Amino acid sequence: MEFLASSRERVIDRFTNLPNDVACHILSFVSFRDSARVGCLSRRCKELYLGVRNLDFDSAHANYAWDRFRLLNCLDRFMLQRGEKDINKFRIHWIFDRENNDEYFRIMSWISYAVKCNVGSLIIELSMFGEMTLELPSCIFHCKSLRHLIVDVLNRGGKVLKMPSLACYSNLQSLKLKNVTIQEEFGKWISECCKSIKELSLEQVFKTERISIESLSLESFSIACNYLVCSKDLLKLSVLNISGEKLAKISIVWQAPGGIDYLQIFSPNVKDLTLIGIFRNYISLGTLMCLEKSIISPVGIYDSNKALEVLCSVSRAKVLNLMGDIIKVVFRDGCRTPPLDNVCCFSVLSVFSSLSDDLVPPMATLLKTMPNLIDLQLSSAVISVNSRTSSSGFNISYWKSLNLAFVDRLQNATLSILNGNNEVEFAAYLLENATNLKKMVIYHSGQHSAIRWLQNKSVCSSTANVFFMELVKRN
Template identity: 35%
Template structure:
């Protein structure tokens, strides 16, 4: 009897097998001769999903590593690798140094073999080398077939490749790696990566400044490392249609201001500000127009206090392109009896905020008083393009539904009332 997989064309079967990790793929290869052929010829390899039976002891891990070595050598002898993923973070830290040194050698060998097999997508998520850090093989950046590279490892150090080397990378994602020479590395991206479209840096060590000139870059993400007190200097000269995501952890608003002023593109896709940075902006050092190019903004105000509302207006006054707005507050303010209600619908009408007609999605976490409710009602009535509003409230604030019901009749947006998760998960949709 012929199974359904055996009747499928190789290309279709390989697309299905791409969803399997190496353990399940090996089991599939034992079913039949046809399955073994597909198993050995699949262009997508995922070294992940190892069971405890294969990793519980040092000897079992060595056997697993040896079997993976043999499989990769056999595969690379006759096939090209389109996608190769290595994910291994479950080795015990108390393993002896000799064993970890052996793992280091195996993983680097796997990367070399993937490069030899003209890999197009390479993903390395390995953090097991606790004896000392290791350098990524330079052959990776010299691989002409490589289009996408993801590196995630607390032990990995990147050295700047030679500027004379050409690179066809279209997507580069770095997470928790250490860049040895940030100036040289980003100069290499500017000079040698002529095709790069996406660059994402998440909690990367060793960065003091990012200076990039790349007309091909369409998406840039930067999440600041939490252990660093200073937000690196950013100077980007990239595509005007590029999307930019920044998440600074630094509390120094002056640094944030310098960062935003240095950006030379016309669109900041998303800006996420923590409570300290938001409060610093609201406490008198905010520069009008600083956020004029921000399209998606998330701020944390703590509470809708009367004294903070005028400062919020100052911030919003220079924000003319917002499409998505998220205003977070602290749950502890929900139980305060203080009634903050100094700014009603009439106040918000007088502000004539330029971004209101462009808004499409809004999330507001209510604190005490009615200031947040009044702001939500104003947006419902005057944001003509609003598609969805989420109101996060405490169990004691069900009256907001009645308050906003009148505004809801005017708006075509979907309004979702969500009870604060710390006090319950009940949700009710306003109809």
């Protein structure tokens, strides 16, 4: 017994002896549930528990009515005891198991409480039920301390969050909205009232046909719509205008069936541009003077002049990713592409064959304009056992006759050999002539008759490391 007593005397409570800021910072990394347990240990622990500035309210573990009732009361009591100490970050993840007005009003009160406590970052993740419709309290957008706001609302009944009237100035620097209903006035509010905003992300936005944003502070803009999850309430986006001198990154991925009718971008200093989806009538990207990386995969552009204009806009990129269809459209009427001297990494994705007979001539013309190319990727989107793609008309002699300047500089190549022989001939050409080639990766179906011949040739003709990766076909 004397030994046990002496052992207890040697125990040092290192946690409660820490400075308040350090101890509270440690508690901010654990769940609210565990933090509350720590607060029950002593008066000092309770003081630290109530001083935590990063709060995370989550109903994931409250699966039964009694558990939810206890959790609601515990959170209310916590905020009452905590007072109005400042909050750095407040996240609420709440799953409504049924239509419950009491829970709704409590959640709104928690959000209002966070605003009173000068919250800096607010994350609202809600799963609504049935016909419930949620409207954010307007005090959020009047909050001078709020810098980062994320709103994500999942509703099984089809109704989503509605933004309030936004006739107020905001100090927001980052705004991310998902599954949110917005009106046309939203773009005007961003342009005129959010003078400090740097990042804007919109995903699955509903009930709007026009978004026009002109911002002097915006640095990153993204908008996305996935056709797999869009509903009847998701309308075609008729007009999308984005303008900003400081914009460095723009990502537009719009795969809803209606597509975008009118797209205009004015951001001459953008460095990273992604453009994927359906674009109907008009698309203008302007002159992109500082472009470093671009992914261009537009569907719906059938006019060769429009396709060429898009290609001219991204011609300064160092890393360029294109869809095979736009390459064919550009050269369909004999159009000429501008020199792509800056391109050092070039990637092309085609549907069935990475080098079908109708793609080889325009691809060859495009490759002529890339003398500084060091990384080349040609891949197929679909592995089909029933593909009838013509891919057998261009051999090694054809590629040699082009005198492609990039071949002497090429260091890495990735090819898909799935449905035809053009890819085999091109791979053999590179292995034989690309003297600085260090690595080649070849994806194949395992049933192509020329693969074994190409494996033997890679051993005899090149010092590069060649990797053959077999893929599984889908019927």
